[in-house]
Amino acid sequence: MFSLQGKKALIVGVANAQSIAYGCAKALRMQGADLAITYLNAKAEPYVRPLAEDLGAQIIAPLDVADHGQIDALFDQIGAEWGTLDTVLHSIAFCPAEDLHGRVTDCSRAGFATAMDISVGSFMHLVRKSEPMMPNGGTCMTVSYYGAEKVVDHYNVMGPVKAALESVTRYMAAELGPKGISVHALSPGPLKTRAASGIAHFDELLDKAAQKAPTHHLATIEDVGAYAAFLASTEAANVTGGVHYIDGGYHIVG
Template structure:
């Protein structure tokens, strides 16, 4: 039997594109190439000039502002998709944020304000996205978020974001359980270190990439498009019996202590 992966007829949301190097862009690119119809968001007016040309290149039907820390913006995105499409088939959450001083400092010194804001933007926004998406997925769908190895191991300089990514992984599992009856599948994807804008805020990130390359069994890093290939598979009908997984795209780095 010959199988080929197609996303023709599927419509979905991509949150988190900052530029061409974003993991979210890698997901959008692969999904668009496989026939998906996309809604792409940009953080604010300052970010729009960087994202708008990419949305045009990908043939996105919707380009909307979405700062998840601004009340009502995420909800407005789903309202617009409902008006345009009625239903959606998938949503990709590729957002992470922390105050730099908190990210660069010790977890034990983190402030309640910084920790809570980082948790809200990086983790609870995925729960809020799921809450909005469920009503637009009457026939099921797929929700994806981006984790990291630092969620389960102590990674130098990852600090505050480690516990937050651990919470995000747990949320994905609980959402998979809660939404399964609606045939909504939920996964977290764990890319290895990649030279993205978000990752550039981590101290000594070049050293982290070198370590990942030298210790991974495949002796290389993954790419945003390789993350996109996995994401496309997970939202496709070929993965319709899979949910609740945490899947690595790190050339095997997670295997090595």
């Protein structure tokens, strides 16, 4: 029903072939989008570059979102090679382990500030940099989780952090809507990704989610990618500001 042929998409957050960002990159590419894919650092590059090359990414570049200079360099490169941008997907989050595994009450101020900056502030910064490169409108997406809305065991401080991420999604959608730029939060159920494996008792969380979801199936990165590809399309131009659950209906069950 839709095509992304000729659209330019920046994908931030690919770590390996199990990453949500990789599932989205693959789906966007299958629909015809040209890709720019980033990797965190030299240690991550050997895992990410082959995936990006297999997808025919036209731009493969380092990006540590804590380094504003790297963000500026990336957008300079996109501007020089593409001139415009249609889609940006942000799929990164971080919290120091000692704060992630403790009570919200006990989270250090420094740990909370780091989690907010990397998980939320970086999305705001990427959208801000993307805005002038989307003169004809565009799509900005991030990745959240149900723990932003309800208390989920062991998700701890990332719950409040993701709640902030969903809130900035709504505010930016309101601000950028008149320019034809949509902003979305994708909210998959728990997936077996490397990032999620840092959450304590994660296997138990996966089992409970599969049992509770009406479909009794966990979401896959392919499920998330298909949804992201639709949101990146012209057909979804009048959809914005939402938290899109891709979780087998988990969020509707009390």
